[in-house]
Amino acid sequence: MAKIVIENASVSYFLRKRGDVAKSTERGAVGAEVIIGQRYLEIAALKNISLRLNDGDRVGLIGVNGSGKSTLLKLCAGALGVQSGRVTVEGRVSPQFALGSGLKPKLSGRQNTELKCLYMGVPQSSVGRHVEDVKALSGLGGYFELPVHSYSAGMRSRLVMSLLRLVRGEILIMDEWINAVDPSLSAAVGGLQTQLIEKAKILLLASHSQRVLEEWVDRLIWLDHAEIRADGSLQKVHLEYRKWLKTRSAYGPVKQPT
Numbered sequence: 001m002a003k004i005v006i007e008n009a010s011v012s013y014f015l016r017k018r019g020d021v022a023k024s025t026e027r028g029a030v031g032a033e034v035i036i037g038q039r040y041l042e043i044a045a046l047k048n049i050s051l052r053l054n055d056g057d058r059v060g061l062i063g064v065n066g067s068g069k070s071t072l073l074k075l076c077a078g079a080l081g082v083q084s085g086r087v088t089v090e091g092r093v094s095p096q097f098a099l100g101s102g103l104k105p106k107l108s109g110r111q112n113t114e115l116k117c118l119y120m121g122v123p124q125s126s127v128g129r130h131v132e133d134v135k136a137l138s139g140l141g142g143y144f145e146l147p148v149h150s151y152s153a154g155m156r157s158r159l160v161m162s163l164l165r166l167v168r169g170e171i172l173i174m175d176e177w178i179n180a181v182d183p184s185l186s187a188a189v190g191g192l193q194t195q196l197i198e199k200a201k202i203l204l205l206a207s208h209s210q211r212v213l214e215e216w217v218d219r220l221i222w223l224d225h226a227e228i229r230a231d232g233s234l235q236k237v238h239l240e241y242r243k244w245l246k247t248r249s250a251y252g253p254v255k256q257p258t
C-alpha cells in the first residue's frame with residue numbers, strides 16, 4: 001500500500017535581507033507572499049496544506065507561476081522539510097522532476113548518468129547496465145562521453161529525457177511534462193512514461209497543460225498563493241480555474257470588477 005498524508009504543513013524559504021527590502025513585498029501576478037523578518041526575508045511557499053493521496057490516485061497540480069506546485073512536489077518526495085505540520089509517506093518515491101536539475105556541465109553524459117544512478121537509488125550491481133540503457137535511448141553516440149557543456153540544447157534534452165530509464169518506485173512525482181525534441185525520441189520516451197505511470201500506485205503531476213492533465217489524471221488540486229484553493233474532479237476544478245484566470249491580469253494584481 002502506498003500513501004501520502006500531509007497534515008497542516010507549512011514551508012517557507014528564507015533569504016538574507018539586502019538593500020531596499022520594502023520593495024520586495026509588492027504584489028505582482030505571481031509568487032508567494034514575501035514577509036520582512038528581523039534578519040531574513042521569508043517566502044511563504046506553502047501555508048497550512050492538508051491532503052491525502054491513496055493507492056490508485058492519479059492527481060494533477062495546477063496554479064499560476066510561483067503558487068507552490070514544485071514546493072509541494074518536493075515535500076512529497078522528501079526533498080524538503082516543513083516549518084510546521086507533518087508529512088507521512090508510505091511507499092518508494094520516484095522524483096522524476098529532479099532528473100534535469102543538478103547536471104554537472106564539466107562531466108560527460110556517462111558520468112552524469114552514473115551520479116544520477118546513485119541519487120535514484122539504483123543498486124551498485126546494475127549501474128553499468130542502466131548507464132548503457134540511458135546511452136542507447138539517448139542516441140547521443142560518442143557525445144555521451146563528452147562534457148555536457150558541449151551539448152546543444154536539444155542534445156541536453158535528449159540526455160535528460162533518457163534519464164527517465166532510471167525512474168522506479170510506487171509513487172511517481174512528476175513536474176511539467178518533458179517536451180520531446182524530435183519525433184524519434186519522443187515516441188520512445190512517451191512509451192516509457194506511459195509504462196511508468198501505469199505501474200505507479202500513486203501519480204502526482206504538476207502541469208500547465210490541460211491536454212497532459214486530461215490524459216493522465218482524474219483529480220485536480222489547485223494551488224493559489226501557497227494554499228489549496230480547490231481539490232476535486234479534473235473537470236470541475238479545471239473549469240473553476242479557467243474562469244478564475246479570466247478575472248485576473250497576467251501582469252499585476254487581480255483586476256477589480258467594473
Ligand SMILES: Nc1ncnc2c1ncn2[C@@H]1O[C@H](COP(=O)(O)OP(=O)(O)OP(=O)(O)O)[C@@H](O)[C@H]1O
Binds near residue numbers: 031033069070
Ligand atoms: N529555492 C528557493 N528559494 C527561495 N524561494 C523559492 C525557492 N523555490 C521556490 N521559491 C519561492 O516559493 C514560491 C513557490 O515556488 P514554486 O517553485 O513551488 O512554484 P510553482 O507553482 O512550482 O511555480 P512554476 O509554475 O513557476 O514552476 C515562489 O514564490 C518562489 O519564488
